Amino acid sequence: MQQNRVILHVDMDAFFASVEQRDHPEYRGKPLIVGADPKGGRGRGVVSTCSYEARKFGIHSAMPINQAWKRCPRGIYVPPNGALYSRVSKSIFEVFYEFSDMVEPLSVDEAFIDVTGSMRLFGDGPEIARKIKQRILEKEQLTASVGVAPSKFVAKIASDLKKPDGLVVVEPDRVAAFLAPLDIARMWGAGAKTQQKLHAMGIRTFGDLARFSADILEKKLGRAGRHFYRLAHGLDVRSVKNERAVKSVSNEHTFDRDTLDDEELKRTLARLCEKVGNRLRGAGLSGRTVHLKLRFDNFETLTRSVTLPRATDSTGRLTAEIMTLFERNRQKGRAVRLLGVGLSGFDRERDTQLSLFDAPVAARPLDKIEDLVKERFGSRAIHRADSIKGKH
Ligand code: TTP
Ligand code: MG
Helix, strand or coil: CCCCCCEEEEEECCHHHHHHHHHCHHHCCCCEEEECCCHHHCCCCEEEEECHHHHCCCCCCCCEHHHHHHHCCCCEEECCCHHHHHHHHHHHHHHHHHHCCEEEEEECCEEEEECHHHHHHHCCHHHHHHHHHHHHHHHHCCCEEEEEECCHHHHHHHHHHCCCCCEEECCHHHHHHHHCCCEHHHCCCCCHHHHHHHHHCCCCEHHHHHCCCHHHHHHHHCHHHHHHHHHHCCCCCCCCCCCCCCCEEEEEEEEEEEECCHHHHHHHHHHHHHHHHHHHHHHCCCEEEEEEEEEECCCCEEEEEEEEEEEECCHHHHHHHHHHHHHHHCCCCCCEEEEEEEEEEECCCHHHHHHHCCCCHHHCHHHHHHHHHHHHHCCCCCCCHHHCCCCC
């Protein structure tokens, strides 16, 4: 039996609208609509989001702005300020990473966080959820709602139940009881048609669904039926996918024990660069911005980057840049918990640029040989001298 995971789902409350209300006290307590210009009821765009005060009028995300206007002409209408929300989003995600390495972003204001490995340091799931809420409030003066559960599916449902500023904890032995009364509309991946079918079978809640066997559900609903069966019984085993940014290639290593050992640190960095370089070339990508992540034993985390004049996919170049960043930012005498290496700023024109201006891969024989050997024998088959014990 797999060990129970403890997964948090964090979702900011009325995100864009809350940021605006924070920065403009005159908007607080009022129906605030962030979105397209309503143009006195003739606007053609949509609502991005609105404050909870505006939701009382039936306004919601993606509603045509002229409909919102009809429902609440006296509301305050403001255009979205994307750059501002991105900054706040980044700051919130930094809070998540203070508590765990395993963070899966779902959108600008929402993520799964697997905290199973963080409990020794920070307390149990509910305790970490409270700390994250508190940190976000102190740092950004914003509220978040959190669900704590043994699976992603249940955590996501839980975070939504007591919005705003909610915290809902579902213990592993309470999953079935928690789901039973909930509307089947909350089922993941069940569109309008599937819901009609479920209703036709007399299924309105998760409890109703749980009374059917997997075989019958599969017969009636196809493969989705078996999937629904698993979800309704709390058997969601999908793990939190640790991916920091969609547009970067990166790799991290958490040491079994925090380390001060110079040789071990540099060897690990070299190996991470090797992996990243390998993946870059495998995906046909080259990038300009090199990132180093350095987490100390108390979870304090530094991220440092350098942008190169030209894009690269060379392991050698990446390693040289990373070693410079590391030397500049390490704090001698402080033990390291985690190291990460990444590359972003991908060059879209790469194909043409490569053939015209850049050295083709074959001109860097070391990279080429490494890739070929790995392709053939697996990633452990070959390592550069600087990532093998005994150098440095
Ligand atoms: P959500 O988390 O879906 O909504 P929310 O944070 O505004 O409200 P809730 O308290 O219910 O979580 O989306 C996050 C942000 O993404 C939201 O503030 C605005 C933006 N967004 C859009 O621009 N268009 C959309 O259709 C949706 C759903 C969200
Ligand atoms: Mg939200």
